[in-house]
Amino acid sequence: MLYVDKYRPKALEQFQLHSDVADNLRKLVVNGDCPHTLFYGPPGAGKKTLILALLREIYGPGVEKLKVECKPWKIKLPSSSIDLEFTTISSAYHVEMNPSDVGNRDRYVVQEIIKEMAKSRPIGTDGQRSFKVLVLNEVDQLSKEAQHSLRRTMEKYSAACRLVLCGNNVSKVIDPVRSRCLCIRVAAPSLAQVEEQVQAVAAHERLTLPVPLAKRLAAASERNLRRALLSLEACKVAQYPFAEDQEVAAPDWELYIREIAADVMLEQTPKRLFLARGKLYELLTNCIPPEVVLRRLAVELMRKLDDELRHSTAEDAAMYEHRLQEGQKAIFHLEAFLARFMSNYKQYIISLGA
Secondary structure, X not given: XXXXXXXXXXXXXXXXXXXXXXXXXXXXXXXXXXXXXXXXXXXXXXXXXXXXXXXXXXXXXXXXXXXXXXXXXEEEOOOOEEEEEEEEEEOOOEEEEOHHHHHHHHHHHHHHHHHHHHHOOOOOOOHHHOOEEEEEOOHHHOOHHHHHHHHHHHHHOOOOEEEEEXXXXXXXXXXHHHHOOEEXXXXXXXXXXHHXXXXXXXXXXXXXXXXXXXXXXXXXXXXXXXXXXXXXXXXXXXXXXXXXXXXXXXXXXXXXXXXXXXXXXXXXXXXHHHHHHHHHHHHHHOOOOHHHHHHHHHHHXXXXXXXXXXXXXXXXXXXXHHHHHHOOOHHHHHHHHHHHHHHHHHHHHHHHHO
């Protein structure tokens, strides 16, 4: 079992990093109140772990008896019908899904499928447990139409269903949805807290982890605790006993993005852009989110730039990240960002020569 899963807190009282948030959630459950909730924060901060612990606090250990289903749905529209297929994780008390998996058809998932699930109550419960919980992941990736449909579902079926929303960026969630939820910010742990947790896991595993290596693991994780624990496990596989100067290997997809950035900086031609497009396709087909690809590309490019170009590159990255949310084909926006950067960089090099 991976360290991430093996040492994941199961109950709210076990939380050390977010003890204040966990205490407030326990008070809500004890008082019999569980409103619609929106958990937001950076990846690896502990949002999903908090949600699972909250469900256990409400329903008990029965919520851990999970069933994974990938079933087709046929949605009838006035003039046609749409066939959708996506995966849900469910217990007798809750259903977890990711509506953004179906792309621009997410509004049909919210309008029909979630509405159908929200109508039914869990069997054999009473009092504060007489409602079902729907956990929606990556709610910040939903289209505006889907989010407006979600608002109506939250109002109409609030007696039988509670929605627990999870996302990275709360600013991408529309105000009507936010105003109907208890918004809980799950902050990323500090580097010192990441280092402390890595040392604690190593001690539980009876591993001798040098302090310099623990510090590098924390720094390389970028305050993502999940990534830090995965890196610790990778270092153990690569070499044990640990060495103080042992290298913390970056994920393969990050190395691939560095390679793309280096190629683009080396030559700004249509041929180089065509080759970069193939590498971007490869990243996307390996399930690396396009927003992550764009953000990492911008970071790698700005590391090699003068201050004069960093500002415009950051502006372009923000613009194309916004277009990623509105458009359908991620490759178009990623390639357009690279083309814009190559044009700006080539003009800058020419101006230096003149």
